[in-house]
Amino acid sequence: MEIIVSAQNTLIKEVKKLQQKKYRDFNKKYLVEGIRMVEEGLRYDVLESFFYDETICKTGRGSNLLHKIKEKVKSENNTGCYEVTSSILNGLAETETPQGIVAVAIQRITELPSLAYNNDTGLLLIIDGIQDPGNLGTLLRTAWACGTQAVICLPGTVEPFNNKVVRATMGSIFQIPLIINESWTNTKRWCYEQQYSLVAGDISGQFEYSKVHYPQKVALIIGNEGHGLMSVSPDQVDYKVKIPLLNGVESLNASVAGGILLYEIVRQRGSKPCHCD
Template identity: 35%
Template sequence: MTHEVITSVQNPQIKRLHQLLERKGREGQGRFLIEGAHLVEEALKSGAEVLTILYDSERDMDTACRRALENHPQDVQVIAASSAVLAKLSETKTPQGIVAEVKKYQADWNEWLKARATASEDLLLLLLDEIQDPGNLGTILRTAEAAGVDGVVLGKGSVDLYNGKVMRSTMGALFRLPVFTRSLPDVADEWKAMGGSLLVSTLHEKSMAYDRVDYVPKTAIVIGNEGRGVSAAMIERADQLVHIPIYGQAESLNAAVAAGVFVYEAQRKRKE
């Protein structure tokens, strides 16, 4: 753990870190930024590969973050930065006084699925079909982790998983929940080949109410795009089309709310 001091926004390292505020920069460097004491603490406690921490030299580092840093097994570069530097690396109106650079990591999907399928017959997955709103994605991940979902697969064409707003909305859930980015039709075919059931959320006339469905031991629930819904390719692969009844005048539910209703109903049925 090395300590440095940076006060200039023109510093080469600050310029490099600033690039991580954009998707292109995150993909090019294989790293992302998180902001706020809670997220930094969760990243450290989870064992994520935290590379750099910058904290406001005028505020000192958050006590919980410092404690988590002391217990972190890997070496982390620690920088005391000026408020101007932290403002350059922040996406919020009021910078929170601490930012961390974290290396991207995703487990191997095939190895993870094989290991989980061998260890347990009872699996619950959430498949997200082109979710576009970062707040929705972050909230879905936070809810999925809270509900005990085993894993989440983010379909191609979705918002960047490492978007700053996504990260803030997860409240650290991403560091505890397996999340994969893959082709959903391919995942659906693999899932069904191993005996899993695919439930697709849609308002199709042949769909069944969510509370009438038998959430069998291996269930994957598909949540669709906020505007277009679930793709035709996923509807074609469905074992059951399901929906949440609308009793008021709204046309549909927010994607994050719908995901929450489905996963908690699935867990309720499992516990009965």
């Protein structure tokens, strides 16, 4: 196989464009880098092309991954694997240590109607205006870890296919159903049609989070790091819950607060319906 040595190669130029949001949005694709993330992407069959340099074979794990990639390429006509120079690979990557591998992933975006469940239980996470990529990525990872059925990102939320978000998910972005840029009006209507209770985490909430008996179908809303709820008006939710803080601390990191609330809801699964009168 011939090594790609020019950054002006047409394929390389097209792939590099995926570092920009407008091209990710247009092509419905994004970049994944590093051995762990590419392993996860292979596992969930979301990767369509691969770019590697000689450093991938410096570890047994990397060599094994490259072997799996080449086997996949042999069996699929729409998948490509390309060896490139280290300078080209570093140009495609956004971290200093891409571990010798970058891949192109296909965005898996879900639509609200496809989430219609007939189950008596359910847990959704609604993100309202979070801006920090690390916070969103951590929340996606936590949501998947505790069995959340889907994450809904309202307008104004950082793009989930941003490279920093993708890395922070540690592979969860390949798995969890993700709805993006759905309006709050449509989201709220759908949640009520599906009999979800709307619960917002808020520092001015009227209930301490651990003293509430959560219903069996909950849509938890986490707002912006500095301003709280953005698209969502406090009077549009069923109730607001707060996490008590000590020693003069005014607020928690959004991903930390979201994790605490998600796991409290999960812990209570099977308890009595919520009574917040």
